[in-house]
Every structure is written in C-alpha cells, then in structure tokens.
Amino acid sequence: MPDSQTASVAPRAWSIEQIPFDRIEHERIAGEDTWFYVLAAASFVESLADLYTHNLLDHMAGDSEASEWLRDRWEPEELQHGRALRRYVETVWPAFDWQAAFDGFCADYRPYCKTELLEPTRALEMVARCVVETGTSGLYGLLQQISPEPVLTVLVSHIRNDEVGHYKYFYHAFLRYRELERPSRWQVARVIRQRLAEIGQEDAYLALKNAYAVRNPGHPFSLDDFQRFQRIAGHWARAHYPYEMTVKMLVKPLRLPGVVNRLALPLLVHRARRVVAP
Template sequence: MSHSNALPWTLESLDFNRIDVARVRHNEDLFFLLCSSSFVESGSDLYTQNLIDHFADDQELQTWLRHYWEHEELQHGRALTAYVRCVWPEFDWDRGFNAFWNEYGAVCTAEQLEPCRGLELAARCVVETGTASLYRALHEITDEPVLKQLTNHIKSDEVRHYKHFYQHYRLYREREGFGRYKVFRAILRRVKEIKGEDSDIALRHVFNQCYPQHLGNETEFRRISDRAQGLLRRHIPAGMTVKMLLKPLNLPSSLQNMLEKPLARMSGKLFLH
C-alpha cells in the first residue's frame, strides 16, 4: 500500500476572508455541530496514540497512523476551529475545548478499543462511516462557499481513511479468522459508543460555554442538542452510510440488498440520539 507524503489539501488553500458570515452566523444549530466537531477532531492525537500502541508490531499501519492519518485529522480540527473563530469570534473556543478535553481525555482510553485487532479495525470503519456521513450532511446543510469547500475536503479524507482501515481489516480478518457475528457485535458496540459518548461530551461543552446560566440544566441542554442533531439527521446520506456500515460484514449480496432499504430509513438514528 503506497502513501503520499503531501496532504491532500492544506489550511492555506482555504480563504477564510471569503467567508460569507451573514449566511451562517445566525444558525445556532450549525454552530453547535461545527464547534463540537472541532473539539473532537482537535483531540485526534490522543486516540491516534491509543491505536498506535494497540497495533504495536504492525509497522505499516503504525506508520500510516502516525505520519498520515493523525496529521490529516488534526488539520480537520485546525480548519474547523479557524472557521468557528472567524464566524463566531465571541465564543471562547480555548476555554470550551479545555473543559471538553479534561472530560474526553479521561474516557478516551486504550480500554475502549476492541481486544481483537481485526475487530478494532471493523470498529474504526464504523467511526469513519460516522464522520464521512457527518461532513457530507454538513456539506448539504450549508450554502456558505468556504464551509462547503471545507466540509467536502474533510468528507473526502474520511472516506479515504475508511478505505484504508477496511483494507487492513480484511488482512486481519484472514489472519485472525473471526466470524461475522463477532464483527456485528463490534460494529454495534462502536455505534452505541459514538451515540452515547463522543458527540454528547463535545456538544455539552459547547452548550456549557454558550449558556453558563443553564449549567447542569439537562432539559435545556437536550432541547438545544436535539434541535442541532435533528438538523443533521435530516441531511444524513442514508445510502452511503448504510453501505459503508455493512461492508465489513461481507454479507451475501441478496441479504445486503434486503437490509439496505430498511436500514437507510433509520440511518439518521444510527449515530445520533
């Protein structure tokens, strides 16, 4: 598997001075989605290190994680953060991120990873499915040109990351010989984890920073976060999400076709509350 040293795009290729602020500034739901995403992406170095340690003697995968994947994920964080700072300069991003990191850093541990390496790669495919779907949805939601360009860049990166993890997953599946049931269980565990923890922590710390007067008010937090996630759910690319999610199961085509339509109808609920 060959690698290219150059990033597919750079922060410098985005002209933040061209942002049409009036098109996005009023949209609080979009702000919550972008800012929470910037928090998670900016913490990529921690979960990259967890994965590098998990694949201790797989030099090829470790090299890709350390020199390619981590750099691209952190660039996503920098770009999203720069965008948020440009459009909503009054938001104290650093304070919000530090509070998020204190909580997220404590739960983002190696213990969360699947003990079986191949199953962890299946779980990584789930994560990349979620992020590719997220940025594709954000791309559809906005008509602001710079954000449209940025979300398209990130979506393309996440699809490419998915393909890379999937290639390695296939190698480990042959090597470790686990069955489809174990893969299904690993996929389900990671979907639940994403729904219940990662996005929730990030959204909560954006909320806490925006509404300190409602700190600890679960009803008000749910009202704001459900509204933002409702916007996202309406734009989730159903077909793409389901195909990517089912692929590691290596189902017979007849069964795959039978499952795709009903799952596509509920795709908005797969990664969201």
Template sequence: MLNKNGHWSPDDIAWEQFDPSRVDSDILAVIRAASLVERNSADYVAYLKRVISDDPEFRAAAEQWGHEEHQHGIVLGRWAEMADPDFDFETAFRRFTEGYRIPVDAEASVRGSRAGEMVARCVVEAGTSSFYAALRDATEEPVLKDICNRISKDEIRHYRMFQDYFQRYQEREHLGRPRRAWIAATRFLEAEDDELSFAYYCANMPPEEAYDRSEAGRAYARTALGCYRRDHLGKAVKLILKAAGLPPHGRLGDLAFQATWLFLKVRTRGQLAA
C-alpha cells in the same frame, strides 16, 4: 493544493469568501462541538499505536490519520471563531480535554482484536463522512460548505485505509461475521456516548453552568440529526454493512436503511419535542 500524502492544508481554504450573513446559529453550535472532537485526535492515535504496537506501517498510517483529524479540528475551530468572535477555540478545547479522556493506556483493543478495532474505526469514519456531507448540504455559508465537503471526502479515504488494515489482520484472526456485525452495531450506538454531549457543553455553555449530559446531548442532536437526508444516511448504512461483512445491497441493505432511517426520524422528533 494536495500535499505528498494527498491531503489539503488550511491555506487551500478560500477564507476571504466567508459570508457572516449566511451563518446559521444552530449549525455554528454543532460546528463548535465538532471542532473539539476532531482536534482531540492525539488520544486516539496514542490508543491505536498502543494496542497495535508491532506494526510499523499501521503506526505510521495512524500518525498521518491523526494529523489530518487534528487539522479538521483546527480548520473548524478557525471558522467558528470567524462566525462568532466571542468563541475561544483553545479555551473550549482545554475545558474539553480536562473533562473527557479515552482509555489511552489500554493494552489491547477494547473491541477484542485488531480486526475488530478496524471494524469499529470503519463505522466511525462512515458516520463522520455522512455527518459532514449532511452539514455541507445544510449550510449556505460558502467557506463552511467547502470545509465540510473536504472533511467528508477525507473520512471516506480514512474508511478505506482502515478497511485495508482490517483485511490484513483478518487474514490471521478470522473474525466471524456475527462478531463483526456485533462490533459494528455497538459502535454505531456509541455515537450517543458522552463525547459529543460534553464537547457541545464545553463549546457552547459557560463554565459556571453545570454539565447536564441529557440536555447537552439533546441540544446537539436537534440540529445534527435534522441535517440528514436519505442519501446521506443511505451511503453511511452501506459502508457500515460492508464493514460488518454484510451485503450492502439487496433486501438486507434495504431493511437496514429503512430501520436506521426510522430510528433517525424518531430520534429527531424526540429531540425537537424535548
């Protein structure tokens, strides 16, 4: 059932259909990490409300977005605990937040403008939508498949929300296409920053084991990247090009997709070899 904001709740998940025989241990490890990142939305809400402090409508939208992202984490964490009773979601989340924080005290967007911030958020939502679509199609466990499908659709809706606010701020800031493209490209490459690696470590490795960013990043990427198919990546590339102000179709779109697909395949082979 959808609530007044058009969003579902954990009660809508058919938890009784959980099938432990269809849990893939590698996908489970990735889900444990993803649950921590999704749950950590409060810091991102605080950051967005701080750098866009005089737009009440956006602040309310950011609050709702954060609530939905937080719920994604809770639902993924619940599923992970069902799949692995030894996994303690709350303990892992505390480890994660004690060791990883974003700059919530920033006075202005790290992207240089409000419109630039919205471009970066669109890139994130495009990437996460494709990520959960890939996991949805990779898993055979029915409850996780439903959860990932719901989250993937949420992220597309979030993309559209940030795109709408980009249009609002763009009317005043007139962010040039080269700058938009630069922000989109740099935010895409930031997908390999410390956040996911550290989340994977906190969710899957004991506290007494020292954190090795490269090792944790490789372990995460081996499974996460391997789930992608061409259609998953193709949709993400089109959305990112649109956020960058570039035509998502035609020759440029094809070249961008081929380059990104090649990058993904090289990265996947590299992680498997490692």
C-alpha cells in the same frame, strides 16, 4: 469502494492554507446558533486526534504499514480538521474563547479514551474504526448538503473526503487482519452494533456542554438543552443524511454475500432513517 488500497502516503488533497477564511459570508451563518455548536463540538473532537492516535499506535505495535499510515496520514489529517474547524469558528464567532472550552472538554473526555477500551483483536478494532469513520463521513456529508455558507461547504467537503479515505484504509487493514484472526461474522456484527450505539454519545454531549458553558457563563448545560439540540439535528438529518452510503459502509465488513446485501440494504436504510431521525 475498493476492497483494498496500499498504505502509500500520497500527497494530501488539501491544506488549511487553501481555505479562504477571509471570504466567509458572515451574514449567512453568524446568527445560526446550532451551526456554532455543531462546528465547535466537531472542532473539539477532531483536535483530540493525538490521543486517539497514541492509543491506536500502541494497539498496532509492530505493524509498520499501519503505524506509518496512522502517524503520517491519519493523525495530521484529523488534526488539520480540528485546526480548520477551530479557525472557522473563531473567524465567525470571535468572542468565543475556543481554548477555554476545549480545555474543559479535554478534562471531561480524556477518562473515556483509555487503551483498554479498544477491541481485543486488531481485526475487530479495525471494524470499530470503520464504524467511527462511517459516522464522521456521514456527519460531514450531511453538513456539506445543508451548509448555509460557501466557504464552510468547501471546508466540510474536504473533511468528508478525508474521512471516507480513512474508512478505506481501516477497511483495508481489517481485511489483512481478518486473514490472520478469522473473526466470525457475529463478532464483527457485535462490534458494529456496539460502536453504533456509542457514536455521538459522551463525546458529542461533553463537547456541546463545554461549548455551551463558555458561551453562556452562569447557565449550566441541561439535559433539556441537549435534547433540544438533538431534535434540531434530527430534523436536519431527516431530509439530508446520506443514509444509503452510510449503511453500505457499515455492513461492508460483514462481507455478506451479494444477494443478502441487496435484499437487506433497503430494510437497513429504512431502519437507519428511523434511528438517526426518529
């Protein structure tokens, strides 16, 4: 992965119109409950990108390169992820009232997305963004590996490639601000650790809760349901999660000397396996 890249806005790699939703092989996925919840939850989180973009645009005010990239590239791509996943869910599970569940998710989740939750400096916020994009790259990389349905495989591989592109831009922006702000390795490590601990916490829980509530009227989503879901996800991840890529992306902002990196990587990959799929 290159250390830097320009912010130039190249043509997008794919668009929702190219996804052959009419060729979905319904019998391969329509009965798969876990897939329904994973895809619905992902579509909700992606569809909130406008909110994240505004928070970040505030944080990066005056940086025209980052602002242009966030507005012209990042936000449209994230929103397209949300639209495409929504369309997939609505095509396969037409009885599901996506909008009602999304509205519930927004009401629950918006309080967690305030600007003051961003990191205090831009370099550190870019590290936090790298962690988030590492998480999404890993998630869609996993879904691409285990997708039971060919149109879904195409869709999640496009999304996964976009997420890796987002990581690359945020890493490039981190390098720019690192020169100015000189964060210590410990500060960077703290942000990585903290963000890792937060990944998939309230957003995943609230997205699943709202999808469940709309799909199962009268049956409130319980902690047992969430834990059952986590067990299945852990089972999927055990065999197919892209651990090595994920760990490499995570530790990259630490800019460890090559030899330390080579020594630490196998240990970290081992640990990551135990954390993701204990």
